[in-house]
Amino acid sequence: MVDTTRFEGRVAVITGGASGIGFGAAQRILREGGKVSVWDRDAASLAALADKIGGAVHTVALDISDAAAVAQAAETTFAALGRIDILVASAGITGPNPPLWEYPVEAWKQVFDVNVHGLFYTNRAVVPFMLKNDYGRIVNIASVAGKEGNPNMSAYSASKAAVIGLTKSLGKELAKTGIRANCITPATVDTPILKQVNQAAIDYMLSKIPMGRFGTVDENAALICFLASEEVTFSTAATFDISGGRTTF
Numbered sequence: 001m002v003d004t005t006r007f008e009g010r011v012a013v014i015t016g017g018a019s020g021i022g023f024g025a026a027q028r029i030l031r032e033g034g035k036v037s038v039w040d041r042d043a044a045s046l047a048a049l050a051d052k053i054g055g056a057v058h059t060v061a062l063d064i065s066d067a068a069a070v071a072q073a074a075e076t077t078f079a080a081l082g083r084i085d086i087l088v089a090s091a092g093i094t095g096p097n098p099p100l101w102e103y104p105v106e107a108w109k110q111v112f113d114v115n116v117h118g119l120f121y122t123n124r125a126v127v128p129f130m131l132k133n134d135y136g137r138i139v140n141i142a143s144v145a146g147k148e149g150n151p152n153m154s155a156y157s158a159s160k161a162a163v164i165g166l167t168k169s170l171g172k173e174l175a176k177t178g179i180r181a182n183c184i185t186p187a188t189v190d191t192p193i194l195k196q197v198n199q200a201a202i203d204y205m206l207s208k209i210p211m212g213r214f215g216t217v218d219e220n221a222a223l224i225c226f227l228a229s230e231e232v233t234f235s236t237a238a239t240f241d242i243s244g245g246r247t248t249f
Helices: 020-031 043-047 049-053 067-081 105-132 154-173 192-196 199-207 217-227
Strands: 011-015 035-040 058-061 086-089 136-141 179-186 239-242
Touching: 011 020, 011 067, 011 105, 020 035, 020 049, 020 086, 020 136, 020 217, 035 043, 035 067, 043 049, 043 058, 058 067, 067 105, 086 105, 105 136, 105 154, 105 179, 136 154, 136 217, 154 179, 154 239, 179 217, 217 239
Parallel strands: 011 035, 011 086, 035 058, 086 136, 136 179, 179 239
Antiparallel strands: none
């Protein structure tokens, strides 16, 4: 049974929330009584989001690799919704799939600009608003690739390892406040991001999951919403696996 009051009075920022895991988390937080601001670069999807998501939602179209735009988005969201209690940092890209020695330098930079720098800008921008109320829940979306490394996905794997490290550092910095910062490390999830990956890489990732299937958006949203809730009080700077048995540490 859905608890329609779990996020009552709370405001969540979801990056990359127009599709995939971010969309699933946004939809569930709305369904459980929260208000949501979706930040995404896909302006067309944002325009259609209210009908698609099944409720009123605040939106900001931006490129999260632009630090000034992210800072302004936080100000805009706070002005519109009155507070920021939750961040789900879900925006990300995979990049191309060559071996490292053939990896295009500009593509490498782009993956880090979105997956690492954009996530840093977003975390950096929302924490001061959380500190105003001495309350916050940050859930950064990393990947099992950040723990184990996927061949021919060196930029993506390295960027997600950086997300894990950033979250561990931030969680410790905020440990004596009312803000908790954790990350999740999904195995491959059947979302639109798979369109960025070649079939050989998809086959490899599936072969590594003992359950023999990809994860679902709903499964990830359930874990995210637990970590975004008031129930999480003693977990911070932690990594939560959701990998169908793939992760070995």
